[in-house]
Amino acid sequence: MPARTSKSTEKPPPFDPASTGTLNPSDTLKLLALPDTDLPQPPKDLGLEALHRATVVQLPLGVGYATREGQFIWCNEAFEMMLGLAPGEYRDRTIAELTHKDDAQANDELQRDLWAGRIKSYSIEKRYVKRDGGELWVRVSAAMVRTSEGNPVCSVGFLEDISARKKMEEEIERVQKALVDASRLAGMAEVATNVLHNVGNVLNSVNVSASVLAEKLKSSKGARLGEVAALLRRHRDDLPGFMARDPRAAKIPDYLAALAAQLAGEREAMLKELEELRGHLDHIKETVTMQQTYARRCGVVEEVAVVDLVEDALRMNSGALTRHRVAVQRDFLDTPRITTDKHKVLQILVNLLRNAKYACDESSAPEKLVRIRIEQVLDEVWISVIDNGVGIDPEVMPRLFTHGFTTRKSGHGFGLHGAALAATELGGSLTAHSEGVGRGATFRLCLPLPRRGGTP
Incomplete structure (x- = not known):
C-alpha cells in the first residue's frame, strides 16, 4: 500500500555537502563525529572540499540526503541522471513520491525504523519511478548522518542501478518457466503415448477376437441345417412315407443331434470370444477415461x-x-x-x-x-x-x-x-x-x- 508522507510547509534550504557555504569540511567531520586524525591526510594540492566533491558529487552511484519526512535535501548528478531529473528538481520531490507504489510500504517501514534508531542502516532492492514514468530498479543502502552527540541530522542513501540484473533475472525466470512448461508437455505426451500404446495393443487383441469370430461363423455347420430343411420341404406332402422308405430320412435324427451339439460348442466358443472382445473394449474405455480424468485434474x-x-x-x-x-x-x-x-x-x-x-x-x-x-x-x-x-x-x-x-x-x-x-x-x-x-x-x-x- 502507498506510504503516507507529510511535507513541511517550509522547504528546507538547499544543502550541498561539498559547499563550504553551508557545511564546511570541519563541520562535516564534526557532524560525522570523526576527528581529523582518523582520516588520511589528502595531498596538499587537494583540499578536503575537493576530495569530498570527487568522492560524493562525482560518484557514479546515486547519492541522496533526505529529511525525516523524506524530503530530498541534496542529490548528486548520478542520482538526477538515473531518474531523468533536471538539475535541482529533486528539491521538489520526496522519497515516497519517487518510490514505486508496490515498494512504498516496505521502504516506509525501513525509513521509520532508521529514524527511530531501531536499525543503524538498511539495504533494499526497490523500484523508483523516473520522470518519464518508467521504472528503475535500484539497490538502496541507507544510513543516518548524526551529530557527534548522536542526534539524527538527515538520512543518506546510495543508489546502485540494478536494472540490467533484474532484466536478466526476469529472462531467466521466463526461460525456466518455458522449460518447465515444455517438460510438462513432454510428460503429458509421454503419458498419452503410453495410453496409445496400451490402446493399440488392446486393439490388436480386438482384431484377433473379431477374426476368430468371423472364421467360426464361416466354418459353422449351421449352414447344413438349411439342406435338411429343404429335403423335408420337398417331401412335406408325404413325410410319414418319406421317413419310412427313404434311407436318408433314417439319418436325419442322428444328424440333427450331432449338429445341435456342434452348434452348442460353436455358440459357447463365440460367446467366450465376445466376452473377451467386450473386456478388451472395456479396457480401452477405462484407459481413455483414466487419461481424461488425469488431464482434467491437472x-x-x-x-x-x-x-x-x-x-x-x-x-x-x-x-x-x-x-x-x-x-x-x-x-x-x-x-x-x-x-x-x-x-x-x-x-x-x-x-x-x-x-x-x-x-x-x-x-x-x-x-x-x-x-x-x-x-x-x-x-x-x-x-x-x-x-x-x-x-x-x-x-x-x-x-x-x-x-x-x-x-x-x-x-x-x-x-x-x-x-x-x-x-x-x-x-x-x-x-x-x-x-x-x-x-x-x-x-x-x-x-x-x-x-x-x-x-x-
Missing part, C-alpha cells in the same frame, strides 16, 4: 492412495511391459494417503516405468524384472522403481536430470528433467542410484506426507 491437489497411483501407471505401461516380456514385482507396504497433484505424480511414474522397460529391454539379463516398492520413511512416502537393466555409468549420473540429456538415440532429454522438476513442485524429490553399467538402477520418488495440520 493442477488439482487432492488426497489419494499411493498404491492407486502406482497401479494406474502400471496399467498405462502394461501393454509395453507385456510386449517386451518384462515381469513386474510389487512390494507395497502400508502407507498413509497423501495430498498431491495426481497428474504430476502419474507423469513421473509413467516416465520411470517406461525408462525401466527400456533399460531391461537393452539388457542381456535372461529375466527382465522391474520391482516397484512403496514404503514410508519418516515424514515421506518413497516410491522406488528398481530394474535389472543396463545400469548407469557413474560418469553419466551427474548429468542424468539435466535438460536435454539422454542416453537413448530416440530420446528427447525432457523426461527425467521434467520428472525432477515436477517432483520439486510437489515438495518432494527424485533421485537415482546405480552400481554401474549392467547392474540395474533404482529411481526413487519421495513425496511428503501431510502435516498434522492438513497440507504437506
